[in-house]
Amino acid sequence: MSRIAYVNGRYLPRGEAQVSVEDRGFQFADGVYEVCEIRNARIVDERRHMERLQRSLGELRIRLPMSLKALSVVLHETVRRNRVVDGLVYLQITRGVARRDFGFPPAGTSPSVIVTARHLDRMRGERAAAEGITVVTMPETRWARVDIKSVALLPNVLAKQAAREQGTQEAWFVDSRGFVTEGASSNAWIVTRDRKVVTRPTGDDILRGITRTVLLDVLAAQGLVLEERPFTVAEVLAAGEAFVTAASQIVTPVIRIDGKPIGDGRPGPIAAALRREFHRHTEFS
Ligand code: PDD
Numbered sequence: 001m002s003r004i005a006y007v008n009g010r011y012l013p014r015g016e017a018q019v020s021v022e023d024r025g026f027q028f029a030d031g032v033y034e035v036c037e038i039r040n041a042r043i044v045d046e047r048r049h050m051e052r053l054q055r056s057l058g059e060l061r062i063r064l065p066m067s068l069k070a071l072s073v074v075l076h077e078t079v080r081r082n083r084v085v086d087g088l089v090y091l092q093i094t095r096g097v098a099r100r101d102f103g104f105p106p107a108g109t110s111p112s113v114i115v116t117a118r119h120l121d122r123m124r125g126e127r128a129a130a131e132g133i134t135v136v137t138m139p140e141t142r143w144a145r146v147d148i149k150s151v152a153l154l155p156n157v158l159a160k161q162a163a164r165e166q167g168t169q170e171a172w173f174v175d176s177r178g179f180v181t182e183g184a185s186s187n188a189w190i191v192t193r194d195r196k197v198v199t200r201p202t203g204d205d206i207l208r209g210i211t212r213t214v215l216l217d218v219l220a221a222q223g224l225v226l227e228e229r230p231f232t233v234a235e236v237l238a239a240g241e242a243f244v245t246a247a248s249q250i251v252t253p254v255i256r257i258d259g260k261p262i263g264d265g266r267p268g269p270i271a272a273a274l275r276r277e278f279h280r281h282t283e284f285s
Contacts, residue, residue: 004081006074006115011081014116023112024095024105029152031094031112032056037247038079038087038117042284044247046072048210053091056149061104062095065111072285078115087119088248092151125249129275132255132267133169133244137233138162140173140181140205147204156184170244172257175205179230182206186244186252189215190231190262191270193240201228211245217281218274233257241268251275 005017024030034053037044050068057064064071071091079089092114098105142155159171163184171184180188181200187209189199197219202208219226236242240263242254251274253267 006078020097022097031151033092035247036089038084041085044282046285059148079117082117084117086122089117091115129252132253134256135170135172136163136168137174138171140175159184178232186246187212189243190239191241196225196227198227200230243271
């Protein structure tokens with residue numbers, strides 16, 4: 001089936017969908033994005049993703065070029081036209097097309113809007129969760145505002161590739177003080193031996209994951225104790241469990257870090273329960 005992309009007002013077959021060579025997303029990575037899970041043909045937590053989008057745009061002083069209502073129609077229409085039942089919808093907004101110049105383009109330059117949607121094999125995600133994934137640590141090399149969901153992802157690209165070349169699925173960045181910040185495309189969590197769930201507090205140095213935000217509700221509903229504080233790699237190794245969260249992965253257990261087992265080296269019961277309960281706490285649209 002041919003895939004359809006939305007580009008600046010038009011739905012086009014993917015092969016025909018193009019952006020200008022002068023798009024600032026291409027020239028400067030001057031843009032932001034969102035990724036939402038699609039489950040049973042509904043968008044998961046659209047409202048929260050759109051709130052974060054507006055915040056990212058605001059921090060970069062990029063104007064949202066259409067109403068949120070119109071944007072919502074585009075997201076749903078792209079999902080529908082691609083007949084995605086389980087998958088992801090991707091939205092990118094850049095500062096638009098203008099002659100290459102570092103400063104902002106002339107007032108009136110319209111931001112570019114691109115939306116794509118794709119199918120994900122739900123069983124594959126379930127298998128990954130049942131088996132657990134492995135991670136490697138990397139020095140934190142990203143800029144100081146990774147709370148903005150910018151498309152400037154080069155350190156994340158290099159970290160993910162290095163992780164794959166080492167036969168693992170994710171990289172966990174570690175800051176100069178030895179604390180884990182987050183994954184290349186996920187938030188990082190541990191569960192201590194006494195069942196406390198630990199994740200880094202939100203700030204400029206991690207992305208405020210929507211999955212992370214929802215999981216706080218899941219934890220409360222499960223009666224689990226949350227500790228929002230930075231944790232070290234030594235604490236990961238001493239933990240009972242570890243896991244990642246992201247729209248594309250929900251809750252996925254981590255069973256090894258830098259080649260060493262976490263807990264008993266198998267996915268733990270708390271991560272499994274959180275994954276199972278997760279969608280009882282999400283919004284669907
Ligand atoms: N990545 N941290 C980083 C660096 C991320 O790229 C992501 C998501 C997250 C988790 O955020 P959320 O729960 O809102 O998905 C944390 C998306 C899925 C991606 O780039 O594909």
